[in-house]
Amino acid sequence: MDEPIDVWVNFDVVDECDDWIVVNKPAPLIVHPTSKKVEPTLLGGLEQLLSFDIQNGARLSIINRLDRETSGLVLVAKRKFAARMFGRAMERRLFEKEYDAICLGWPAWEERSLDAPLLRKGELESSPIWVKQMVHPDGRPSETYFRVVKRGTHRGVKVSLLRVFPKTGRMHQIRVHAAYLGHPLVGDKIYGEDETCYLRYIEGGWSAKLASQLLLKRHALHASRMALTLDEVSLEWEIGLTKDLDDFFDA
Incomplete structure (x- = not known):
């Protein structure tokens, strides 16, 4: 078996002021601690970074959570x-969010909007993956x-770079x-062609077969x-692709 995925503990500060901070989170760094293991x-x-702020009354609240x-x-x-301000903006859908994604295949369309309700699969039928949505x-x-x-292409496999604009913010929505739509994201262990990839990864870690x-x-x-505009506040942040995704598409 190959070595497990490296856990990158570093993150970059994109912007900061007295009231908020924006960072570039790497994968596979988890946002919140879980009860399963210490990591x-x-x-x-x-x-740690904002220990001085916290000692002087700051209370950290993560506004948008990433997998x-x-x-x-x-x-x-x-x-x-x-x-509270950012929370209200989220509730009123005043945030503009954009994602870059690499999917399998070449879509027959150039642009496509999908309005499709999401539900946790386990609410309707048996599912070995509790968080899986459908x-x-x-x-x-x-x-x-x-x-x-x-x-x-990547090693002979057709792939496409997508720009994605989620209008709502459901779990695993994109x-x-x-x-x-028939074009799962490259590397998706749950929503790819074989969900057992996720189960095998959880049990044995990363492998040559995976x-x-x-x-x-x-x-x-x-x-x-x-980006968002709320009352007299107008904010926007943008960053480029990560090295692993950029290198993947160019390979």
């Missing part, structure tokens, strides 16, 4: 009023807009919708832009 977390790293294997922009409020009419409203940026099936150690999703 580095983004929150823990932020608490472990999703990289990109994370906004964190330092003050209660900032957390498209279902009884689910919560979910809308995603996809645009093809470019098409190419990944589920991409798979529903590498052959998935092509990438993590799913190819990156939160690249975030």
